[in-house]
Amino acid sequence: MKTNQINLVYTFITILVTSLSTTGFAQKLNVYKNIEFKMVKINEPKIPARSVDIKDFGAVNGGYVLNTKAFADAIEAVSKKGGGKVIIPPGIWLTGPIILKSNIELHAQKGALIKFSTDKTLYPIIETSFEGLNTWRCISPIYGKNLENVAFTGNGVWDGSGEAWRQVKKSKLTDEQWKKFVASGGVLNEKKDSWYPSEQYLKGSKGADQNVRPDLKTKEDFEAIHDFLRPVLVSIQNSKRVLFDGPVFQNSPAWNIHPLMVEDLIVRNVTVRNPWYSQNGDGLDVESCKNVLIENSSFDVGDDAICIKSGKDKDGRERGIPCENIIVRNNIVYHGHGGVTVGSEMSGGVKNLHVSNCTFMGTDVGLRFKSTRGRGGIVENIYISDIFMTDIPSQAISFDLYYGGKSIAETLAEGGNTVSTKAIPVNEETPQFKNISIKNITIKGAQQAVFLQGLPEMNLENIEISNLTVTAEKGFSIIDANGIKISNAKLDIKDSTIFEIYNAKNMSLKDVEFNSTSAKAVNINGEGNANIELVSSKNLDFSKTTTLGNDVPKGAVKF
Numbered sequence: 001m002k003t004n005q006i007n008l009v010y011t012f013i014t015i016l017v018t019s020l021s022t023t024g025f026a027q028k029l030n031v032y033k034n035i036e037f038k039m040v041k042i043n044e045p046k047i048p049a050r051s052v053d054i055k056d057f058g059a060v061n062g063g064y065v066l067n068t069k070a071f072a073d074a075i076e077a078v079s080k081k082g083g084g085k086v087i088i089p090p091g092i093w094l095t096g097p098i099i100l101k102s103n104i105e106l107h108a109q110k111g112a113l114i115k116f117s118t119d120k121t122l123y124p125i126i127e128t129s130f131e132g133l134n135t136w137r138c139i140s141p142i143y144g145k146n147l148e149n150v151a152f153t154g155n156g157v158w159d160g161s162g163e164a165w166r167q168v169k170k171s172k173l174t175d176e177q178w179k180k181f182v183a184s185g186g187v188l189n190e191k192k193d194s195w196y197p198s199e200q201y202l203k204g205s206k207g208a209d210q211n212v213r214p215d216l217k218t219k220e221d222f223e224a225i226h227d228f229l230r231p232v233l234v235s236i237q238n239s240k241r242v243l244f245d246g247p248v249f250q251n252s253p254a255w256n257i258h259p260l261m262v263e264d265l266i267v268r269n270v271t272v273r274n275p276w277y278s279q280n281g282d283g284l285d286v287e288s289c290k291n292v293l294i295e296n297s298s299f300d301v302g303d304d305a306i307c308i309k310s311g312k313d314k315d316g317r318e319r320g321i322p323c324e325n326i327i328v329r330n331n332i333v334y335h336g337h338g339g340v341t342v343g344s345e346m347s348g349g350v351k352n353l354h355v356s357n358c359t360f361m362g363t364d365v366g367l368r369f370k371s372t373r374g375r376g377g378i379v380e381n382i383y384i385s386d387i388f389m390t391d392i393p394s395q396a397i398s399f400d401l402y403y404g405g406k407s408i409a410e411t412l413a414e415g416g417n418t419v420s421t422k423a424i425p426v427n428e429e430t431p432q433f434k435n436i437s438i439k440n441i442t443i444k445g446a447q448q449a450v451f452l453q454g455l456p457e458m459n460l461e462n463i464e465i466s467n468l469t470v471t472a473e474k475g476f477s478i479i480d481a482n483g484i485k486i487s488n489a490k491l492d493i494k495d496s497t498i499f500e501i502y503n504a505k506n507m508s509l510k511d512v513e514f515n516s517t518s519a520k521a522v523n524i525n526g527e528g529n530a531n532i533e534l535v536s537s538k539n540l541d542f543s544k545t546t547t548l549g550n551d552v553p554k555g556a557v558k559f
Helices: 003-022 025-029 068-080 175-183 199-205 219-223 313-319 408-413
Strands: 051-053 084-088 091-095 104-108 112-116 125-130 133-138 142-145 148-153 157-159 194-196 234-245 248-250 257-268 271-273 284-287 290-295 298-300 306-309 323-329 340-342 350-361 367-370 378-400 432-453 460-472 474-493 499-514 522-525 530-534 546-548
Touching (some): 068 084, 068 091, 068 104, 125 219, 125 234, 133 219, 133 313, 175 194, 194 199, 284 290, 306 350, 367 432, 378 460
Parallel strands (some): 051 084, 084 104, 148 234, 157 248, 257 284, 284 306, 306 340, 350 378, 367 378, 378 432, 432 460, 432 474, 460 474, 522 546
């Protein structure tokens, strides 16, 4: 081969490799590298190469004509031919619920705004699941069940018109915002500190278990509180090969995106946002799903941002489908009650979760694990690394096994987390969290660095935290925990007490540095303590900075 031919081949190969890298091909190949558990390759939807435009089915731009039929007709047209792409061009497209079919890609082009109608009569109630419980709920603006090959692509915006559905607390608004809500109609509660969209909503909220009415049994019972039954924006259930890639999802009535019992789920390059004051305005709730990738996305929401769930209490245990084989990487979270959250609905279990290279800025809690007695379920094999947090208003890392339905900020405002010393018998309703690795964590500003609280009858088990750099008001609380290992930690804590430890077993602190010289820098109490090893270094003598309560068994702590 001649020199010029060799040069041409070399040039072609260089261009090809550069192109593949630019398009993200190389990045996709790296998705499964360094995953700590056996992870299968996630199958993407296969959509036939045909397309239609909603304008060809009578859709009218402007936001004043209801285009529900145009969307339905466009989906039906490509579905009859075996599937394809439904294009939503630039414009404002008002619509009622969109019912998905298999082998459909909804492609919202840049400049497209799909605005869902505020007319609640367009959303009939259906049997579904919400907050982990079997119940009746208004059908979601985007709804699909028992599907294969579904995709949302493009850079358009899907808007759920959530302001027409949600309760709003006065404490979360400015005076001007509150005046606008009150002037818009709706009703106030007796204390005049919460606004409801309607009298029917207010009526429906009374007697609710958070947002579900377990006391109601018939469809007619639920119809009487229709306004209260606000749906998630996107509900896809019992389906395979689902892709979200590119769009904005915002302003949801309740949760934003809720995949339930989905196998092979990819969420990437999306923007999910809700007003920070939106009640239950979660970002992404992945429930009882298998083989999941969540990457390169941003979240700015009113509740937990990226949530891993598997059903609640008896309903979740009877479903018995865990959330498993999940990769969460390269995401950013702004407002939110939790950056990455597991629970509190985890009754079917959560296992094999990898979280890496995520940034939380101003998020109420960074890494949030929550449950309570009555849930049951096992959370295990969780691997978290390379997390960067700034300006965390409450706990940067939180394990709370006494979750009561409130944000950490609300809990702290009411006096702090619940602590109980009384154990109860272990049964199927006892939640369990174990085998969790958290490493390479940077926390620049938090109310508290780490809060670890298990149950007296079921301790948190085998949690390792390493390579931790923290600046915070408070340090660690460790309560009812077994097998906690903390190593290579640099702690800049304002409070003089760095570690509050109560009933810990098989615990170690090694290569830990902190700025307190107090004799109570490490404060240990409880008769349940055993085999605690505090390894001093040249810069820190634990024997001089540790205080043991009178109830700590002799020999339980070794220096």
